[in-house]
Amino acid sequence: MSGITNTATLEEKGGTMSGRLVAIGGAEDKESDLEILRRVVSLAPEGNQEVAVIATASGIPDEIFPVYEEAFGRLGVERIHRMDVRSREDAREEQHIETVGQCGLIFFTGGDQLRLTNVLGGSPLLEAIRARHEKGAVVAGTSAGAAAMSATMIYNGQAADALRKGAVRMSSGLGFVDGIVIDSHFLERGRFTRLMEVGATNPEYIGVGLGEDAGVIFHPGGIMEAIGSGHVIIVDSREIISSNVAELSEGEPVALEHIIMHALISGHGFDVTQRRYISDMLLSEMTKGAV
Amino acid sequence: MSGITNTATLEEKGGTMSGRLVAIGGAEDKESDLEILRRVVSLAPEGNQEVAVIATASGIPDEIFPVYEEAFGRLGVERIHRMDVRSREDAREEQHIETVGQCGLIFFTGGDQLRLTNVLGGSPLLEAIRARHEKGAVVAGTSAGAAAMSATMIYNGQAADALRKGAVRMSSGLGFVDGIVIDSHFLERGRFTRLMEVGATNPEYIGVGLGEDAGVIFHPGGIMEAIGSGHVIIVDSREIISSNVAELSEGEPVALEHIIMHALISGHGFDVTQRRYISDMLLSEMTKGAV
Numbered sequence: 221m222s223g224i225t226n227t228a229t230l231e232e233k234g235g236t237m238s239g240r241l242v243a244i245g246g247a248e249d250k251e252s253d254l255e256i257l258r259r260v261v262s263l264a265p266e267g268n269q270e271v272a273v274i275a276t277a278s279g280i281p282d283e284i285f286p287v288y289e290e291a292f293g294r295l296g297v298e299r300i301h302r303m304d305v306r307s308r309e310d311a312r313e314e315q316h317i318e319t320v321g322q323c324g325l326i327f328f329t330g331g332d333q334l335r336l337t338n339v340l341g342g343s344p345l346l347e348a349i350r351a352r353h354e355k356g357a358v359v360a361g362t363s364a365g366a367a368a369m370s371a372t373m374i375y376n377g378q379a380a381d382a383l384r385k386g387a388v389r390m391s392s393g394l395g396f397v398d399g400i401v402i403d404s405h406f407l408e409r410g411r412f413t414r415l416m417e418v419g420a421t422n423p424e425y426i427g428v429g430l431g432e433d434a435g436v437i438f439h440p441g442g443i444m445e446a447i448g449s450g451h452v453i454i455v456d457s458r459e460i461i462s463s464n465v466a467e468l469s470e471g472e473p474v475a476l477e478h479i480i481m482h483a484l485i486s487g488h489g490f491d492v493t494q495r496r497y498i499s500d501m502l503l504s505e506m507t508k509g510a511v
Numbered sequence: 512m513s514g515i516t517n518t519a520t521l522e523e524k525g526g527t528m529s530g531r532l533v534a535i536g537g538a539e540d541k542e543s544d545l546e547i548l549r550r551v552v553s554l555a556p557e558g559n560q561e562v563a564v565i566a567t568a569s570g571i572p573d574e575i576f577p578v579y580e581e582a583f584g585r586l587g588v589e590r591i592h593r594m595d596v597r598s599r600e601d602a603r604e605e606q607h608i609e610t611v612g613q614c615g616l617i618f619f620t621g622g623d624q625l626r627l628t629n630v631l632g633g634s635p636l637l638e639a640i641r642a643r644h645e646k647g648a649v650v651a652g653t654s655a656g657a658a659a660m661s662a663t664m665i666y667n668g669q670a671a672d673a674l675r676k677g678a679v680r681m682s683s684g685l686g687f688v689d690g691i692v693i694d695s696h697f698l699e700r701g702r703f704t705r706l707m708e709v710g711a712t713n714p715e716y717i718g719v720g721l722g723e724d725a726g727v728i729f730h731p732g733g734i735m736e737a738i739g740s741g742h743v744i745i746v747d748s749r750e751i752i753s754s755n756v757a758e759l760s761e762g763e764p765v766a767l768e769h770i771i772m773h774a775l776i777s778g779h780g781f782d783v784t785q786r787r788y789i790s791d792m793l794l795s796e797m798t799k800g801a802v
Contacts, residue, residue: 379698379701382698383742407670407673408671409701410698410701410702411701416772451674451764462788473740473741473774475774476772476773477788478771480769480771481707481771482770483765483767483770484766485755485765485766486764497752497753497768497769499753499768
């Protein structure tokens, strides 16, 4: 659909600016065309074909590692590091920190985002990841690994009950991106109510609902680009006209007047700063020019 | 929450104008406070305490009838008619037509809305229901019985796949209300995508997503009033700025720019004609004055 297969300029790839951030809604294709993972790999600094797969969120890392080894291997990645970081002690280990320091792509698997923040929050390993990201490495995450990327993250809340005060449980995320709240498996699990409640409590934050086999690349200048075969739903609450949320007790139903949504497909985008939908041709122009 | 327990004026109850229409999202409380059913019964013409329960949509009418008999009985309804209309032949039976002609409330159970339209569409029984409704009887329906009320109805479409062209299956409904498309079990089954696709194909129609134990009363003048413990989601597509839906092949993902939603709770409303959210105090004023 989109002409922008590889948007990073040579200057960017040289490593003087932050690498791209990619959030994926879960269940990305790992066996067929690998559209999303291929794109993620293409964003890594030129010449660096090392990937760190961090399975901290997962309860079944031994099942997950081989799947990503196979997928990244098919994409020509030369070295894939199994980062089996399960405790805060692991997150201080010098060897892990060294590994991260040599990778062009750091990839967070799915699982439980609270385990991810609980183990990595404030750790030397997270600091090393941030430093490496600032030097140009791509940081990508799927499912829980995507949800944890924002400064404030959702970690729980049944979608069917979500539009009731306090039903969506939030905490501090890893903070790779600010101004947004990310939710995953969004269409498949009908999570619209979760981002509606989040939007009611603080309309300043853009809700980004990632469908399965769908994701967003965060380009410079607050430009998000949708990738993959699924949908990305943008939930924009800034123009909410009225809501009862401040007057409710916990568990009472939230009323909301005027919340705006967009459904993005691959190649379409959204400008977080301007709060503006970007059609695909426009996006090609904008990301070409981005430095 | 709302002060309007019984809004029908005496003139209305006399029967010279159409009765109220009530659409319920399914799983309405039938055993505890009966909030929605109580309200439905209260809208019937004064002095008429006969209810016809039409279980055509259901595959298990013998299980459903006793539940509604018990519930309506608790609400003081004097006669409850089991309308076991399973075929188009049944829908021509003089006895059923007579029964409907003496009821103050005609209630459609849940089940399969396509069975409902297939059996009742173009039948003498449906004509009799319409005539009775015009004389002031309340027509109410839950789940499939609510979905079938609009002129165009949704009868199928997995929510997870819905935002793909053609995934939402539609057909002609019973046509009690025009200008809207009703969906049920809306929050519980995450059906936002279904009304988004419907909105993309024709932005003229307001999507009304009814949660469980939630419903809307259609008051005169295009005023909808939310009732029950759940949510009613309004999906307003008229201000869509762009969509690719007309250019897609079947199954391709639909992009949508700028769809507006509102979350209504009991006592809040929506003016379909003006496309305006109505807060509860305002609604009390408006329905008090409605004739």
